[in-house]
Amino acid sequence: MDISTGLASFSAMSDLFALLVNERDRQKATAIQVEFTNKLIEAQTHLSQLQGTVIEQQRLIASLEQRVRDMSAREAEKERYVLSKVGSHREFFAYRLRGAAELVERADEIDHFLCQPCFDSGKKVVLSGNGEGYWECPVCRHGSQTTHSKVSIRRRIAGG
């Protein structure tokens, strides 16, 4: 329902009201009264439909504003990390927290890596290391040995 239809109803109502005031013939006055009532109902219907549309649009705007805020927050979070190679043994990549000098806000955060497939799909998962160069995502199990492990170095030294 558009505003012009609503306004047209009001305009028709005021024309009828003017007729009603000047009308001396009772029968005609009654007919005008009935028409006036019908126009009033029509205008009220238009108004309530218009009000429904406005409420619906306000809800849509609020939900879109929330989505924009969420997207901005996600983008700001992505900016805090940089894709980096982990270790030296394999081509294994993860998102590393940028250095303190590069970050605007950094509250005593320890250096860490985030799982690349998870972070790219919107999940923030810190990689776990076993202390011997093996890094793995605890959620999707994406992982790799990124340095020669102490065991394999010992084996190589021993000629194994």
Ligand SMILES: [Zn+2]
């Ligand atoms: Zn993962």
